[in-house]
Amino acid sequence: xxxxxxxxxxxxxxxxxxxxxxxxxxxxxxxxxxxxxxxxxxxxxxxxxxxxxxxxxxxxxxxxxxxxxxxxxxxxxxxxxxx
Amino acid sequence: xxxxxxxxxxxxxxxxxxxxxxxxxxxxxxxxxxxxxxxxxxxxxxxxxxxxxxxxxxxxxxxxxxxxxxxxxxxxxxxxxxxxxxxxxxxxxxxxxxxxxxxxxxxxxxxxxxxxxxxxxxxxxxxxxxxxxxxxxxxxxxxxxxxxxxxxxxxxxxxxxxxxxxxxxxxxxxxxxxxxxxxxxxxxxxxxxxxxxxxxxxxxxxxxxxxxxxxxxxxxxxxxxxxxxxxxxxxxxxxxxxxxxxxxxxxxx
Numbered sequence: 001x002x003x004x005x006x007x008x009x010x011x012x013x014x015x016x017x018x019x020x021x022x023x024x025x026x027x028x029x030x031x032x033x034x035x036x037x038x039x040x041x042x043x044x045x046x047x048x049x050x051x052x053x054x055x056x057x058x059x060x061x062x063x064x065x066x067x068x069x070x071x072x073x074x075x076x077x078x079x080x081x082x083x
Numbered sequence: 084x085x086x087x088x089x090x091x092x093x094x095x096x097x098x099x100x101x102x103x104x105x106x107x108x109x110x111x112x113x114x115x116x117x118x119x120x121x122x123x124x125x126x127x128x129x130x131x132x133x134x135x136x137x138x139x140x141x142x143x144x145x146x147x148x149x150x151x152x153x154x155x156x157x158x159x160x161x162x163x164x165x166x167x168x169x170x171x172x173x174x175x176x177x178x179x180x181x182x183x184x185x186x187x188x189x190x191x192x193x194x195x196x197x198x199x200x201x202x203x204x205x206x207x208x209x210x211x212x213x214x215x216x217x218x219x220x221x222x223x224x225x226x227x228x229x230x231x232x233x234x235x236x237x238x239x240x241x242x243x244x245x246x247x248x249x250x251x252x253x254x255x256x257x258x259x260x261x262x263x264x265x266x267x268x269x270x271x272x273x274x275x276x277x278x279x280x281x282x283x284x285x286x287x288x289x290x291x292x293x294x295x296x297x298x299x300x301x302x303x304x305x306x307x308x309x310x311x312x313x314x315x316x317x318x319x320x321x322x323x324x325x326x327x328x329x330x331x332x333x334x335x336x
Contacts, residue, residue, distance in 0.1 A: 005317065007308045008238035017313055052259050056319035061258070061306075075317060077308055079259035082235035082275060083122040083210040 001070065002033075007077035010050060013043050023070045030055045030074070031064040052079050084110060088180065092134050098298070105296035106134065110180075112295045113137040115202035117190070117218055119166040120144070121280030122208035122232045122287060124156035129288035131174040135295065137182045138174065139198060142166040143189035153277035192217050200225045204291045207231040208284060212261070216329075219255035222246060223330045228294050228301075231255055232287040237276050237311035239283040243290050245303050246330065252303045257324040279311045 002021045011017050024036045034048040047053070054061060056075040057068060068074065084107060089096065092106045101109075114135050116123050119142040130138055146157045146169050154166075161169040167185035174183045190198065199205055199221035207218045207229060215231070222229040222244065229244040244254050286307075293299050308317045328334050 052262055059319050061319050061321035080233040080235050080238055080240045081212050082233055083118040083120050083208045
């Protein structure tokens with residue numbers, strides 16, 4: 001299973017803070033997972049297009065072409081401003 | 084410090100991690116606070132009450148009724164004043180020993196460079212990415228520690244950058260490169276939960292005071308993410324981007 005966390009505007013866009021998901025067949029990296037999530041349609045489709053979307057795998061920020069594996073915790077977050 | 088200051092700051096001096104030496108560093112220090120709004124309010128109040136000797140407030144806005152729900156530096160009787168002037172009044176009321184300087188406009192690169200060069204620590208409490216990147220560039224160039232906070236709706240972020248370190252610590256641009264395409268969501272249209280600004284701004288004050296006093300550990304290369312609805316924190320580590328347009332060796336002139 002993957003644990004996926006969503007923060008700030010990403011959380012608001014997809015309407016949830018976290019989910020558990022079995023590693024989808026054929027998904028090997030963060031970008032692949034974003035494509036898989038986008039297939040849910042609706043708000044999920046634009047996920048990969050959020051400006052400057054960042055991803056951490058197991059609490060380490062990584063590039064979107066980084067590999068993922070069963071058991072990983074992923075966190076998606078955008079830059080936040082507002083002061 | 085005189086006797087009155089020793090008494091005023093006695094609860095800090097009692098802390099072994101601060102003591103007289105640490106408190107003296109606070110009294111001698113100069114802090115630059117960019118933005119006197121939701122984050123800058125608690126940050127400035129704590130820095131002033133804790134005795135930071137000189138505080139420079141930078142903000143181009145005036146106090147509006149809609150600010151008062153969370154911007155605790157300001158008050159009903161100062162509506163319409165510049166935020167920096169209102170803030171100066173508030174800080175003087177708390178601690179007249181603190182010299183409060185005001186810059187009543189939004190700063191671009193050039194004036195920012197002089198302000199940053201003159202500071203011991205910089206707190207980014209601003210509400211827009213252009214300012215965040217300008218502040219970061221100035222802090223990298225002048226090798227000043229930067230305590231960066233952000234808060235919108237129920238979400239907060241906090242990170243400390245310290246380009247004084249010789250080990251190539253990351254900068255704000257390593258974390259969120261300036262692309263010009265980030266979703267800029269502003270409090271003005273998106274709303275912000277009042278105490279969220281207090282939580283993040285107060286953490287900025289804590290890290291700034293620790294940096295100046297030399298207390299505890301300053302964790303660089305880590306971004307704290309707060310989900311205020313679940314009241315859960317996560318932190319993620321990030322490194323220097325070797326291609327960073329601001330802090331990579333090839334980018335620093």
